[in-house]
Amino acid sequence: MLELRDLHRSFGGLVAVDGVSFSVPAGAMFGFVGRNGAGKTTVMRIVCGLLAADAGTVTWNDRQITRERIGYMPEERGLYLKMRLADQLEYFAVLHGASHADGRAAARGWLERFGLGDRTAARVEELSHGNQQRVQLAAALVHGPELLILDEPFAGLDPIATDVMVAVLREQAARGVPVLISSHQLELVEQICESVAIIDRGRLLAWGAVEELRAGGPRLVRVDVRDAPADWTDSLPGAEVVERSDGRTVFELAPTGDPQRVLDVARAVGTVTYFAELRPSLAELFREAVSA
Amino acid sequence: MSARRAIWEVARRELVERSRSRVLRISLVVLVLLSGGGAVAAARLGGHTPTDHVGLVGTRSEALAPAIRLQAKAAGRNVRLRKLPNAAAARRAVRDGSVDLALLDGNRVLVKHSGASSAVRVVRDAVATRAVLARLRRAGLSEGRALAALAPRALPTTVLEPRPRNYDRDEGLIVIGMLALFMMLVFFGQALAQSVTEEKSSRVVELLLTTVPPRHLLAGKVLGVGLLGLALLFVPSLAALAAGNLAGGVGLPSAAPEAVALILLWFVLGYVLYSVAFAAVGALVSRQEDLNTAMLPVNAVLIVAFYLALFVVNDNPNGTLARVAAFVPPLSPMLVPARVVLGDMTVLGLAAAVALDLLATVGIVVLAGRAYERAILRIGAPLKLRRLLRPDTARQRAAASGTRQVQRARHVEPALRAGAVALLLAGVLVGFGDPLGIALATVGLLLVLAVQGRGRLHRRHR
Numbered sequence: 029m030l031e032l033r034d035l036h037r038s039f040g041g042l043v044a045v046d047g048v049s050f051s052v053p054a055g056a057m058f059g060f061v062g063r064n065g066a067g068k069t070t071v072m073r074i075v076c077g078l079l080a081a082d083a084g085t086v087t088w089n090d091r092q093i094t095r096e097r098i099g100y101m102p103e104e105r106g107l108y109l110k111m112r113l114a115d116q117l118e119y120f121a122v123l124h125g126a127s128h129a130d131g132r133a134a135a136r137g138w139l140e141r142f143g144l145g146d147r148t149a150a151r152v153e154e155l156s157h158g159n160q161q162r163v164q165l166a167a168a169l170v171h172g173p174e175l176l177i178l179d180e181p182f183a184g185l186d187p188i189a190t191d192v193m194v195a196v197l198r199e200q201a202a203r204g205v206p207v208l209i210s211s212h213q214l215e216l217v218e219q220i221c222e223s224v225a226i227i228d229r230g231r232l233l234a235w236g237a238v239e240e241l242r243a244g245g246p247r248l249v250r251v252d253v254r255d256a257p258a259d260w261t262d263s264l265p266g267a268e269v270v271e272r273s274d275g276r277t278v279f280e281l282a283p284t285g286d287p288q289r290v291l292d293v294a295r296a297v298g299t300v301t302y303f304a305e306l307r308p309s310l311a312e313l314f315r316e317a318v319s320a
Numbered sequence: 321m322s323a324r325r326a327i328w329e330v331a332r333r334e335l336v337e338r339s340r341s342r343v344l345r346i347s348l349v350v351l352v353l354l355s356g357g358g359a360v361a362a363a364r365l366g367g368h369t370p371t372d373h374v375g376l377v378g379t380r381s382e383a384l385a386p387a388i389r390l391q392a393k394a395a396g397r398n399v400r401l402r403k404l405p406n407a408a409a410a411r412r413a414v415r416d417g418s419v420d421l422a423l424l425d426g427n428r429v430l431v432k433h434s435g436a437s438s439a440v441r442v443v444r445d446a447v448a449t450r451a452v453l454a455r456l457r458r459a460g461l462s463e464g465r466a467l468a469a470l471a472p473r474a475l476p477t478t479v480l481e482p483r484p485r486n487y488d489r490d491e492g493l494i495v496i497g498m499l500a501l502f503m504m505l506v507f508f509g510q511a512l513a514q515s516v517t518e519e520k521s522s523r524v525v526e527l528l529l530t531t532v533p534p535r536h537l538l539a540g541k542v543l544g545v546g547l548l549g550l551a552l553l554f555v556p557s558l559a560a561l562a563a564g565n566l567a568g569g570v571g572l573p574s575a576a577p578e579a580v581a582l583i584l585l586w587f588v589l590g591y592v593l594y595s596v597a598f599a600a601v602g603a604l605v606s607r608q609e610d611l612n613t614a615m616l617p618v619n620a621v622l623i624v625a626f627y628l629a630l631f632v633v634n635d636n637p638n639g640t641l642a643r644v645a646a647f648v649p650p651l652s653p654m655l656v657p658a659r660v661v662l663g664d665m666t667v668l669g670l671a672a673a674v675a676l677d678l679l680a681t682v683g684i685v686v687l688a689g690r691a692y693e694r695a696i697l698r699i700g701a702p703l704k705l706r707r708l709l710r711p712d713t714a715r716q717r718a719a720a721s722g723t724r725q726v727q728r729a730r731h732v733e734p735a736l737r738a739g740a741v742a743l744l745l746a747g748v749l750v751g752f753g754d755p756l757g758i759a760l761a762t763v764g765l766l767l768v769l770a771v772q773g774r775g776r777l778h779r780r781h782r
Contacts, residue, residue, distance in 0.1 A: 076530045096321060100530045106523030111337060122329050123531045125321045167527060 029053050030075070030093075030175060030206050035084035037070055044070045045081070046230035052206040052223070057197065059221035059238075060210040061314060067230040068210040069103055072179050075208070076100045088175060096124045099173030103180045103210075105164050107152045113139060113163055114148035117170045124171035131170070138166040142192070158189045165193060169200070176200060176207045182216060194220055218310040226317050233317040241313055247281040248306035249290050256298030264293055278306065326532045330540025331547065334515070338548055348552060355556040359564035371398040372439035375419035377410045380426030384450055388423075391446035397438060423447075483662075490579050490661045495630075497583035498654050500553055501590050502626045508549035508591075509598040509622075510615065512541060516602030516692075517611050534693040535685075542595045549591070582657045589674070590653025593681050594622060600688030603695045621650050629654035637663030647673055647748045649680030672761060676744070679768060740767035 030052040037045040045067045052058040062068050073079040075086050077095045086093050108116055114135045121131030139145050142162040144155075152160055161184065168176060176197070182190050198220070201207050211217050217224060218238060225235035234241060249267070252275050253260070261269050261277060266285035271278040279290060287305055294300050308316070338344060372392065376382050385401050392399035402419060404410045407430075410422035414432050420439040422430040426447065429440060449470065456466035519525040528537055601614045628651060632642040637658050646655040646665065656673045659665040665673075747761025 078526065078529055096531050098530060100527065102523065102526040104523045104526065106525065106527050108337075108519075108524050109522055115336075119329070119333055120527065123321070123326065123528065 029089060030208070031085075031087045031090075032071070032075065033085045033087070035071060035074055035086070036082045037074060037079060038082060043230050045074070048084075048225075048227065048230070048232045050225045050232060050235040052208055054206055055201050055204045056223055057201050057207050057221045058209065059217035059224035059310075060208055060227065061212070061214060061217055061224055061310075062210075062227035063318065064212075066227045068227060069179055070230075071227070072100075072177050072208070072210060075177055093175075096171075097174040099168035099171065099176045101164055101168040101176075101178040101181050103183075105160065107160065107163060107167065109153040110151050112149050112151060113144065113155075116152065117163070117166055120167045121170045124173075126171055134170045134172070135166075138170055139163075141196070142166060157184060158186060161185060161189065162192075165196070169196070174205060176205055178207065178209045180210055180212070182211055182213055190216070214311040214314055215309075224310065226314055228318050233320075234313070238310060242307045242310070245308040245313055245316070247285070247287075248308075249279045249281060249287045250276065250302065250304050250306055251279070251290060251294045251300060252276045252302035253294045253298040253300055256294070260293065260297040264290060276302075321531070323536055326536040327540040327543060330532065330537055331544030334541055334544025335548055338511075338545070344548075344552075348555065351552070351556040352559045355560035356563035359560040360567040363564050363567035370438070371400060372421075372442060373400045373402065373419040374439065374443060375402050375404040375410050375413050375422035377404045377407060377422055378425040381423040384423065384426055384446060387446040387450045388443055391449065392442050395438070395442055395445075397442060399439075399442065487662065493579050493583065494658050494661055497587065497657060498626070498629050501587050501653060502622070504549045504553060504587075504591060505594045505622055506619075508545050509594050509618070512545045512595050513598040513602035513611060513615055514608065515541060515545070516599050517605055517608055520603060520695075521606050521608065535689045538596070538599055538685075538689060538692055541599060542592065546591055546595060579657070579661045582660055585674075586653045586657050589677050589681070593650065593653065593677065593684060594618065596681070596684050596688045600684075600691045603688075603692040625651045625654045629658060632658055632663075644748075647676055649677045652677045668758070672748070675765060676748075679765070736767060740764050743767060 032051065033049050035045050035048045036043075048067070048071055060068055060071070070079065074081045074084075075093070076098055077093070088094070088097070111119075114132065117135030117138065118128065118131040121134050122128055126134065136145070136148060139148055142159075142165075144150075144159060144162065147155070147159075152163060155163065161181075165178075165181065168178065178197075181193060181197075185193065197207050197209070209217065209221065221238060223235070223237050224241065226233045236244075248270070254275060256275075261267075261272075261279075264279070266282040267279040267290055268282070269277060270280045279285075281287065281290075291300065291303055294303070374388060376385065382403060388401065389399060402413075404413060404419075404422060407424055410419075410424060410430055413419045414422050414430050417432070420431070420437065421443060423443055424430060429435065429443060431437070431440060453466055453470060456469055457463065461469065519528070525537075532540075597618050598615065601618055602611065605611050605614045628641070628645055632639070632645070632655055636642060642655060642659055642663065645651045646659045646669075652673050656665065656670065660670055741764070743760050743764030745764075747757045747764055750757035750760060
């Protein structure tokens with residue numbers, strides 16, 4: 029388990045990270061979301077050892093983290109533009125402790141996997157943007173990391189490339205590797221991550237399983253009723269109307285409120301054409317958390 | 321991964337990737353051809369004693385043959401004598417160049433273009449000496465006394481400031497060594513700075529730094545580029561030596577091992593000092609366009625060192641300027657070899673200069689490492705040097721250690737450092753000929769080491 033405890037970091041007078049704590053269990057896909065400048069990259073750089081925290085600790089399985097075992101994909105992509113793909117990936121593997129032979133084999137393996145098997149001798153500058161992104165991910169994976177830290181891995185990718193990347197990341201998670209992903213694409217994060225942390229202005233606003241966070245939001249129920257009298261909602265205790273337009277009503281339930289009771293009353297007064305419990309999307313939770 | 325392996329892998333990449341460059345390969349071939357060809361040409365042109373061809377017409381000319389041979393030998397030239405039957409044959413031989421001149425009847429010289437050649441001078445002097453000898457004999461001197469009169473005892477000469485033996489040869493070596501170091505620093509120091517900037521601007525450095533600490537990355541790059549530069553200097557030099565030897569010319573002067581060793585030592589010291597500075601400068605900027613401006617200060621020091629060295633070597637290796645400047649670390653690599661081999665620097669002075677240079681190198685490595693660590697991840701406008709070099713702020717340190725002791729150390733350390741440097745300087749100024757100077761410098765050096773060790777202890781403690 030990757031554990032961040034009470035991280036603080038400031039640059040000059042600017043507080044970039046202010047008491048961030050969360051943990052990522054082994055094998056989890058973990059989303060790390062926040063606005064631009066919220067402190068995501070700073071936290072990730074601290075985890076990777078690129079920046080020192082002013083205070084706080086990062087542990088991996090209760091011990092100090094070994095940098096070599098991390099696979100990192102920086103937000104600002106970085107590769108040697110004039111170096112051949114296979115040589116480059118081999119170099120990154122070797123710097124993480126692999127032998128040259130193992131590094132070369134792993135480099136070729138990942139290039140095959142990303143459909144670049146016939147371009148091992150190409151230089152990065154000759155590749156398309158999407159392919160460069162694939163090589164960047166390969167550079168994070170080539171040494172078989174125990175932990176993946178990916179800063180905006182999907183930025184600028186087309187849907188097909190995104191699918192390939194998601195498949196590879198799921199595979200890594202299935203191997204027991206925790207995958208920490210920062211992203212702006214909240215729908216995507218909601219789809220692929222079991223857990224998220226929301227950060228704003230350096231402070232952690234919320235973190236936990238996506239389902240729990242959604243369940244923890246306001247309990248909303250939407251009912252569409254035809255031919256009902258305008259005042260039918262008055263007879264519903266524990267449910268407050270928050271939105272109403274011809275035939276469609278959204279209630280917010282009190283903690284004791286029961287959605288089935290709302291349905292019963294609605295059926296008694298008219299024909300119910302639509303009934304659903306509304307759970308806030310991650311994007312809505314995020315907006316609410318950030319604007320609070 | 322061990323520090324050594326990390327440094328070596330970084331160095332290895334520099335070597336492999338750079339040696340793939342076509343420009344580098346072509347330069348190497350051109351350098352080998354030029355230096356090898358130059359050595360062969362030098363051996364062909366300059367390796368032999370010049371030979372004069374002299375035609376002799378008539379018995380009086382032939383009688384002068386031994387005198388001409390003696391004179392040529394005295395002038396350091398070979399002479400080939402050839403009997404010619406008559407003046408017409410002599411004219412033909414001079415015209416077609418088979419002889420440089422002809423001596424007619426022992427009293428006239430025939431030349432093709434000009435009477436001012438060395439061959440004419442040899443023959444003229446031989447004839448004149450012969451005539452003087454004949455007159456002395458006629459005046460009644462014996463052959464022995466006449467010869468003695470012609471060759472008086474050498475004038476006694478007192479040398480006030482004797483130069484070491486082989487001064488000229490050593491001066492040549494020193495100048496070549498300096499030139500090599502200067503070229504190496506200009507080309508490879510700047511190449512190093514460029515490659516640091518390239519890693520920064522392509523942002524690949526962020527990936528590298530997750531596994532290699534900045535200091536190891538810096539050391540690996542310095543090592544890799546340095547090895548390549550050495551190869552690029554040594555391969556053509558060896559080619560020149562081999563080609564020169566094969567062509568029968570000069571090899572490495574066999575009697576100069578200590579001069580060569582000294583030049584090599586300072587070559588390495590100088591390269592490390594400057595290359596680290598260049599690398600640090602490379603880390604300050606994000607774009608290649610900003611690099612030239614940023615390198616200006618380092619280049620300026622380098623050029624000053626080079627001109628000072630040329631001046632000192634050519635002019636006065638024992639002057640006050642040379643004496644003082646040899647102890648200034650960025651200038652030492654260019655000056656100390658000249659001061660030791662050509663001047664009067666002692667072993668003690670050499671040791672002090674090496675110690676000061678190493679001290680400065682440690683200082684530059686610490687500062688450059690700090691600049692590198694702080695600057696390498698910041699993209700944008702070139703960074704201000706001062707912001708990068710100043711020690712961590714008190715707040716950061718206090719946050720890191722949670723003690724007040726460190727804050728006190730912040731004031732004590734610079735004071736100790738300044739004191740140490742002052743002692744060292746005082747020692748140098750008093751001079752190492754004086755026991756006081758040696759004592760001052762030694763205390764200063766020990767103090768520096770103590771402060772350094774203390775700082776390290778603190779860091780480890782934290």
